[in-house]
Amino acid sequence: MTSPAQTPSALVWQDDSLxxxxxPAHPLKPIxxxxxxxxxxxxxxxxxxxxxxLPLEPFADDDVLRRHDERxxxxxxxxSSDPHAGAxxxxxxxxxxxxxxxxxxxASLRVCGASVAAAKAVWEGWVxxxxxxxxxxHHAMADRASGFCIYNDPALAIDWLLRHGATRVAYVDVxxxxxxxxxxxxxxxxxxxxISLHETGEALFxxxxxxxxxxxxxxxGTSLNxxxxxxxxxxxxxxxxxxxxxxxxxxxxxxxxxxxxxxxTHATDSLAHLMLTTDDYVxxxxxxxxxxxxxxxxxxxxxxxxxxQIASVVPRAWAIYFAELAGLSLPAELPGDWRREAEEAASxxxxxxxxxxxxxxxxxxxxxxLEELRGQARQSVEKLKQHxxxxxxGHA
Numbered sequence: 001m002t003s004p005a006q007t008p009s010a011l012v013w014q015d016d017s018l019x020x021x022x023x024p025a026h027p028l029k030p031i032x033x034x035x036x037x038x039x040x041x042x043x044x045x046x047x048x049x050x051x052x053x054l055p056l057e058p059f060a061d062d063d064v065l066r067r068h069d070e071r072x073x074x075x076x077x078x079x080s081s082d083p084h085a086g087a088x089x090x091x092x093x094x095x096x097x098x099x100x101x102x103x104x105x106x107a108s109l110r111v112c113g114a115s116v117a118a119a120k121a122v123w124e125g126w127v128x129x130x131x132x133x134x135x136x137x138h139h140a141m142a143d144r145a146s147g148f149c150i151y152n153d154p155a156l157a158i159d160w161l162l163r164h165g166a167t168r169v170a171y172v173d174v175x176x177x178x179x180x181x182x183x184x185x186x187x188x189x190x191x192x193x194x195i196s197l198h199e200t201g202e203a204l205f206x207x208x209x210x211x212x213x214x215x216x217x218x219x220x221g222t223s224l225n226x227x228x229x230x231x232x233x234x235x236x237x238x239x240x241x242x243x244x245x246x247x248x249x250x251x252x253x254x255x256x257x258x259x260x261x262x263x264x265t266h267a268t269d270s271l272a273h274l275m276l277t278t279d280d281y282v283x284x285x286x287x288x289x290x291x292x293x294x295x296x297x298x299x300x301x302x303x304x305x306x307x308x309q310i311a312s313v314v315p316r317a318w319a320i321y322f323a324e325l326a327g328l329s330l331p332a333e334l335p336g337d338w339r340r341e342a343e344e345a346a347s348x349x350x351x352x353x354x355x356x357x358x359x360x361x362x363x364x365x366x367x368x369x370l371e372e373l374r375g376q377a378r379q380s381v382e383k384l385k386q387h388x389x390x391x392x393x394g395h396a
Contacts, residue, residue, distance in 0.1 A: 006327025059113030136305030175262025178209030221391025234280030262305025
């Protein structure tokens, strides 16, 4: 029998809702989220007392227009009804990262509705923590698609919180890619603190996220970026996290924590070059939970994000996060029936199959390389603090 959840938590999910699908050849495959939900269920997490599964919130054109330009939304709607009409390069549609597909507009609205449902459940006190594994489309800009992202669901969830009484929202992004879209949408808004730890933009899309990007106007000091070198391992990543995030949240004083939990930081991910493992995700999850309770009145809204090892990494990573949200334990080994399901999916897409266990240890690097990466991470942290922390403390 599953133990009761330590913290009332919600999984936002409908089995028929995930049609955000760029096609079988695209890296962002919906099966990765479906396998995540299947693993969460197979581990008994959704059966625990205090854990609930919530439907999406209705989300319409007027809602998405709060953060996206009307001409862009109209372009998405045209491509959604006629995906073969040709690329709309001005709006980032129909090009390599963002191919058009039938129903794209409606599918993107549903992703946003799920993240808003998570924000609403937490803010209105139904639960303390909520997770939308299909969300985290953090690259979408107000006027264009970018990096597999059509509409920016984390930004729209933050917008909902601001409209419903929140005056200070902290957003922490642990995806390997810089959370540029969310940063951009709140770059001049002192009510929102954005923190992104990511592989340096000198080596990886979107080419942004440097220490000098600190916000503008009254919001100077509320945009924080820690850029890390390729091959940075979890040990060093966590040191950088510890050097920045708690101090920043303490200075800012948020009422709610919103996180993007991309797991393309994994050492085996095909689209990036950081070197984290599922053991490191346990450490990140524990830290985020503690930060939510120490600094944000226990409120934690979480979304998915990047992660392209659809069977071998993503489901394990996000099940680890959801277990920590709920304060529940996971078994050491992956359930056998789930492994067979995941192996079939991996075979279908010619991807690595899952291992037997949730955890896998850490990445071993030569000591001289580890110290070199540690020094580079510390320089990144110091640059950030020099640029932004004095200004951030002025927002207290």
